[in-house]
Amino acid sequence: MKVTVSIIKADVGGFPGHAHVHPKMLEYAAAKLREAQRRGVIIDYFVYNVGDDISLLMTHTKGEDNPEIHGLAWETFKEVTEQVAKKYKLYGAGQDLLKDAFSGNIRGLGPQVAEMEFDERPSEPLIAFAADKTEPGAFNLPLYKMFADPFNTAGLVIDPSMHEGFLFEVLDVVEHKVYLLKTPEDAYSLLGLIGTTGRYIVRKVFRRADGAPAAANSVERLSLIAGRYVGKDDPVMMVRAQSGLPAVGEILEAFAHPHLVHGWMRGSHAGPLMPAKFYHIDPEKRIAIGPKMTRFDGPPKVGALGFQLHEGYLEGAVDMFDDPAFDYVRQVAAQIADYIRRMGPFQPHRLPPEEMEYTALPKILAKIKSYPADQYEKQRRKYVEEAIKGTPVEHSQHD
Numbered sequence: 482m483k484v485t486v487s488i489i490k491a492d493v494g495g496f497p498g499h500a501h502v503h504p505k506m507l508e509y510a511a512a513k514l515r516e517a518q519r520r521g522v523i524i525d526y527f528v529y530n531v532g533d534d535i536s537l538l539m540t541h542t543k544g545e546d547n548p549e550i551h552g553l554a555w556e557t558f559k560e561v562t563e564q565v566a567k568k569y570k571l572y573g574a575g576q577d578l579l580k581d582a583f584s585g586n587i588r589g590l591g592p593q594v595a596e597m598e599f600d601e602r603p604s605e606p607l608i609a610f611a612a613d614k615t616e617p618g619a620f621n622l623p624l625y626k627m628f629a630d631p632f633n634t635a636g637l638v639i640d641p642s643m644h645e646g647f648l649f650e651v652l653d654v655v656e657h658k659v660y661l662l663k664t665p666e667d668a669y670s671l672l673g674l675i676g677t678t679g680r681y682i683v684r685k686v687f688r689r690a691d692g693a694p695a696a697a698n699s700v701e702r703l704s705l706i707a708g709r710y711v712g713k714d715d716p717v718m719m720v721r722a723q724s725g726l727p728a729v730g731e732i733l734e735a736f737a738h739p740h741l742v743h744g745w746m747r748g749s750h751a752g753p754l755m756p757a758k759f760y761h762i763d764p765e766k767r768i769a770i771g772p773k774m775t776r777f778d779g780p781p782k783v784g785a786l787g788f789q790l791h792e793g794y795l796e797g798a799v800d801m802f803d804d805p806a807f808d809y810v811r812q813v814a815a816q817i818a819d820y821i822r823r824m825g826p827f828q829p830h831r832l833p834p835e836e837m838e839y840t841a842l843p844k845i846l847a848k849i850k851s852y853p854a855d856q857y858e859k860q861r862r863k864y865v866e867e868a869i870k871g872t873p874v875e876h877s878q879h880d
């Protein structure tokens with residue numbers, strides 16, 4: 482059976498600030514999807530959050546970029562905004578809904594989208610991810626580890642069905658070009674691109690032996706859509722597991738070392754990506770209440786829910802980072818967060834100006850007086866003379 486899995490995610494209001502979501506938002510979204518399931522639009526669904534972002538995980542048979550599925554997600558986010566976020570005056574109600582009208586495809590309107598259509602195998606394990614206070618390129622490194630690094634994925638060496646390697650589809654979000662790179666042979670070129678996480682983003686991964694889709698990541702860049710900072714492009718991703726694909730444990734292993742990602746406070750800081758636990762999973766209501774963002778609006782966190790698909794139904798969810806093995810990883814991430822926080826506004830904790838989501842620098846530069854290199858000495862002497870005379874020193878800023 483051909484099944485499509487869609488994860489569509491949006492921040493439509495935070496509670497409080499940008500830390501978490503209101504449980505009523507998740508309940509409202511789940512009720513809306515339940516009704517769509519009853520009408521036969523979708524086979525199954527699960528609603529979860531990581532930080533202030535709500536992910537709608539849906540299964541159906543309509544293929545990728547389907548107007549009905551995208552429309553359902555858009556309507557759901559709109560209603561959650563109107564009926565819950567605005568009612569309780571939650572922070573940034575409707576934040577990610579950047580355009581007014583939906584015209585058939587939710588891409589380019591603000592929400593993040595990861596979709597994959599495939600033949601459901603006799604047994605189909607799937608891991609659904611979401612991350613907050615970071616960007617889609619945060620998944621570049623773990624995707625490389627899962628599908629191309631034998632030190633992470635033993636199957637690349639041991640399992641003959643993985644020996645032919647994988648095909649990486651990489652999107653250049655600035656020039657809108659797509660690169661198709663094969664591993665293992667193109668590994669160095671691939672790394673050359675995807676190490677630039679703000680520009681080259683792994684959108685999909687396929688198994689080379691039969692072209693089977695293996696992973697899908699979201700690639701929307703909000704600031705490029707809106708032309709200004711409107712929150713970080715907190716991403717969603719899904720990965721199929723086992724039988725010639727990375728094992729569940731090889732997928733999770735890629736998060737065992739908290740790598741530094743861009744995002745965190747005001748989308749302008751580097752920090753460790755912490756694999757986080759969900760607080761509560763309700764398989765009946767089809768809801769998972771995920772991690773919240775606390776220290777310095779973070780640190781950036783990723784959550785992972787595991788499912789087994791059967792005829793498109795989602796058996797689950799299992800909280801994949803809820804394990805003592807990941808307690809240690811969380812400790813390491815907390816230590817890295819503590820270490821790097823002490824740098825305050827200094828790079829590399831604070832991102833370089835061209836990568837900061839806030840562009841305060843031009844305003845700062847406009848405010849502070851500067852002098853041509855051959856004239857500053859005269860001004861410096863004037864300051865000294867004024868200081869000696871005891872006359873008030875002219876303020877160095879315009880106002």
Ligand SMILES: O=P(O)(O)OC[C@H]1O[C@](O)(COP(=O)(O)O)[C@@H](O)[C@@H]1O
Nearest residue numbers: 492499614712713745746747748778
């Ligand atoms: O003061 P504002 O306008 O809410 O903007 C600041 C907020 O933007 C953020 O970068 C938004 O994060 P999200 O992208 O998760 O919504 C927060 O870290 C920060 O609190």
Ligand SMILES: [Mg+2]
Nearest residue numbers: 533534613715
């Ligand atoms: Mg967010």
